[in-house]
Amino acid sequence: SALTKVKMISRGNNSSYLKLKPVTGRTHQLRVHLNSIGHPILGDRMYAHDSAFALANRLMLHATKIKLMRPADGEWIEFDSACPF
Template identity: 55%
Template sequence: MPLSNIEIIHQDEALLVVNKPTLLLSVPGRAEDNRDCLVTRLQDNGYPEARIVHRLDWETSGLIVLARDADSHRELSRQFHDRETEKAYTALCWGEPAADSGRIELPLRYDPPTKPRHVVDHELGRHALTFWRVLERCGHYSRVELTPITGRSHQLRVHMLSIGHPLLGDRLYAHDEALAAAGRLCLHASLLVLGHPQSGERLRFESPAPF
């Protein structure tokens, strides 16, 4: 498959930063017909050495970094593991939160009976922490900035659902009104800050949300 709408934000000998479109896997799925994904498109179109460092959900768009050699992959992976990176997402959520900002600290786990959904579980869940801030109040929905401190699967989507403000267009977690309010999941990785794996220089990348 061609790169098509994959925008390359930055590239050098150590890394690539790209803008992943919605409805594209970050890595190949288990089924053979799910091979099409961000990393294989890059590998097939001039970047055969590209290695995934972190992931975005299939429906989530935005900034993602890939390494171009083993040492850079190791260093970037370490930064994510040790929470030395900074990430922020722009989202549209249903309703208007009562406060202008807050934190959500609720443990999460995968829920096999309703796969691929995740749920809050105070006994078996893994620690998860999200900070949120209202950017704009728009009546039946709000534009918010979401900052995940941990990186659990579906963390932002489940955490916002847990405080009564599911994300618009979320086919897994939104109620009917919130689902119908947008034609896609309104979640976009809009900020990524990391250290260059070779020079150590602090790099900051921003991508405005397409909604």
Template identity: 50%
Template sequence: MNNFLTEHLIHRDEDFMVIHKPAGLLTVPGKTADLQDCLINRLLQEEPKTLLIHRLDRDTSGILVFALTRIGQNRISRQFQERQTSKTYQAIVAGTLEGEGTVDVPVVYDPSRPPLHIADPAHNKPALTHWEVLENFQIGGAAVTRVKLTPITGRSHQLRVHMQYLGHPIVGDTLYADEQHQALTPRLCLHAERLSFQHPATDKMIEFHCPAPF
């Protein structure tokens, strides 16, 4: 293993490996030549058996699991598809939130403004996010709130759109926050901090943590 895999590896066994994806790196390649540098291509250079299971947005950091066998890929992928995994994120959002709550509003792609998604109560595919306040503080004199986010469904941009829908967009979000809140931090403050699922070989429930870097 060379530096990238060594620096970002959280766990590895025969069937899969758990990686800490840095912010600003695509999970898979984009459509154009300038978007070929991505996490899976970097991993494949060092571990040719790497197989995709799930993704994170380019600007989101945190835990991603990749399979190393077809059995591992099939069994873990099925858990994601059937919502049998458990995952939590940490985010810093604009303004002051208190307590906890749930956002239950469908999130759909907006073809008029790619790559944006929107909250659309009239849509038929549900999107559900639970949020819980961890702390209130300030960045550069602006009130912000650190929250734990638990997505019950897994729609694209779900957490970012749901926080915007609440009126508390994630700071550093160049798609869904206004310019003032984009400028508070140099990155999107959204991080996949915990993931649990059943081991594909033993069926034992296993859990991984990756502390938020912000």
């Protein structure tokens, strides 16, 4: 099974701005979960229906923070990136 935490930041007429946190790390987890509840990620050509393409010309999914363990020494390294949209 897979678990995703979802928090709505804002809502518009045709879309919502969400903060998503995958608790598990399944392939395409965020995309699959949102599509399964009828809220596909805009621009998702793999899982969303055609109307989701009309509102965005790219996949509107962005990781603002990624934390990884460096294999060479086991040290945790973190990368931050502001959301461009």
